[in-house]
Amino acid sequence: MGEQLKPVEASPGTDISLLGEKHVQVYRETNGERGYIWNGVPILLLTTKGRKSGEARTIPIIYTAYRDSFVIIASKGGSPVHPKWYLNILEEPNVSVQIKAEKFQAVARTAASPEREAIWAEAVKAWPNFDLYQSRTTRQIPVVVIERT
Numbered sequence: 001m002g003e004q005l006k007p008v009e010a011s012p013g014t015d016i017s018l019l020g021e022k023h024v025q026v027y028r029e030t031n032g033e034r035g036y037i038w039n040g041v042p043i044l045l046l047t048t049k050g051r052k053s054g055e056a057r058t059i060p061i062i063y064t065a066y067r068d069s070f071v072i073i074a075s076k077g078g079s080p081v082h083p084k085w086y087l088n089i090l091e092e093p094n095v096s097v098q099i100k101a102e103k104f105q106a107v108a109r110t111a112a113s114p115e116r117e118a119i120w121a122e123a124v125k126a127w128p129n130f131d132l133y134q135s136r137t138t139r140q141i142p143v144v145v146i147e148r149t
Helices: 020-030 084-091 115-126 129-135
Strands: 041-049 056-062 064-066 069-073 094-099 102-110 143-148
Touching: 020 041, 020 056, 041 069, 041 084, 056 069, 056 084, 064 115, 069 115, 115 129, 115 143
Parallel strands: none
Antiparallel strands: 041 056, 041 094, 064 069, 069 143, 094 102, 102 143
């Protein structure tokens, strides 16, 4: 709660009316009728266990279906550091997911080469900004595969 909100960079045509906690709230209240599609891409709700607090943390995040799994990208807009949710799953890979009204338990893992590159190519087709985010940082942005348990 003590974090400062940073300005959101929005390109023309980007809808930033749903972000962060408001996005999670609206998505949950409507079972994804509002918030599932955001700027033309599907969103899932990811709940991780805070590695420091031990509390549940939920974020809305762009996802791509891949084989029998779901993929999310730990881009943080090209920040030089990993997003907190990614650090959380490194500590505790068991997560909860909501896609529209469906809720399920899953395990998250970081994809390694050559799987990572194949998945990255698919994710970029859905959200080309991932390539822009990668160009902003020297860290290799993690590709996370979520598999139902």
